[in-house]
Amino acid sequence: MPIKIAPSILSADFTKLGEEVKRVEAGGAEILHIDVMDGHFVPNMTIGPPVIKALRKVSSMKFDVHLMIERPELYLEEFVNAGADIITVHAEASIHLHRLIQQIKSMGVKAGLALNPATPIEVLTYVLQDLDMVLLMSVNPGFGGQQFIQGVLPKIVALSTIIAQVNPGCLIEVDGGINTDTISLVSRAGADIIVAGAAVFTKPDPVLAIKELLAAAE
Numbered sequence: 001m002p003i004k005i006a007p008s009i010l011s012a013d014f015t016k017l018g019e020e021v022k023r024v025e026a027g028g029a030e031i032l033h034i035d036v037m038d039g040h041f042v043p044n045m046t047i048g049p050p051v052i053k054a055l056r057k058v059s060s061m062k063f064d065v066h067l068m069i070e071r072p073e074l075y076l077e078e079f080v081n082a083g084a085d086i087i088t089v090h091a092e093a094s095i096h097l098h099r100l101i102q103q104i105k106s107m108g109v110k111a112g113l114a115l116n117p118a119t120p121i122e123v124l125t126y127v128l129q130d131l132d133m134v135l136l137m138s139v140n141p142g143f144g145g146q147q148f149i150q151g152v153l154p155k156i157v158a159l160s161t162i163i164a165q166v167n168p169g170c171l172i173e174v175d176g177g178i179n180t181d182t183i184s185l186v187s188r189a190g191a192d193i194i195v196a197g198a199a200v201f202t203k204p205d206p207v208l209a210i211k212e213l214l215a216a217a218e
């Protein structure tokens with residue numbers, strides 16, 4: 001599968017969010033990355049189900065909802081009802097990961113598991129076969145526009161080897177610090193979906209920015 005860019009609305013202009021989303025969709029983006037932060041799991045707060053529900057009315061992109069929240073199990077149904085297609089929870093946010101992943105899948109959406117930069121991939125050992133996606137953070141979560149952490153590259157390589165053996169359908173998404181310099185590193189390491197926030201939405205032409213990222217990835 002050719003790599004895909006998932007624009008992250010974290011860096012979009014929130015005063016005209018609907019237009020920003022429609023613009024990248026018209027430009028060919030298929031996946032929209034939506035960062036949900038609760039001020040507890042990460043030191044920042046963003047948006048929740050009502051905003052996702054509003055965006056669902058103006059977009060048919062796949063909504064890739066990244067929950068950077070504590071107790072995600074309490075809110076899954078709300079995010080599904082709001083229009084999420086993929087729900088990604090953090091391995092560090094739950095002591096009942098297996099149950100949480102089954103809960104997501106039972107609601108008819110795809111299940112992703114996110115790992116912070118310092119979290120080893122061994123945490124995936126007994127759940128990888130159940131996942132549709134693993135999200136490897138390449139910054140410490142909480143903010144857009146941070147610098148890419150190079151140390152995540154061997155982690156992507158190692159995970160792609162394991163995925164090929166255990167669950168070849170499972171996608172690797174990489175998130176944080178992606179720009180035209182770092183994207184080729186991540187793509188060569190084995191990422192399938194690459195999240196880009198600042199590198200898309202702070203540019204004068206976000207659609208052109210996505211095209212430039214894709215070109216740089218090759």
Ligand SMILES: O=C(CO)[C@H](O)[C@H](O)COP(=O)(O)O
Pocket residue numbers: 008010011033035066139140141142143144145146175176177178195196197198199
């Ligand atoms: O999850 C995130 C932050 O926690 C964002 O999706 C990520 O940081 C993307 O932003 P940028 O591309 O600007 O680094």
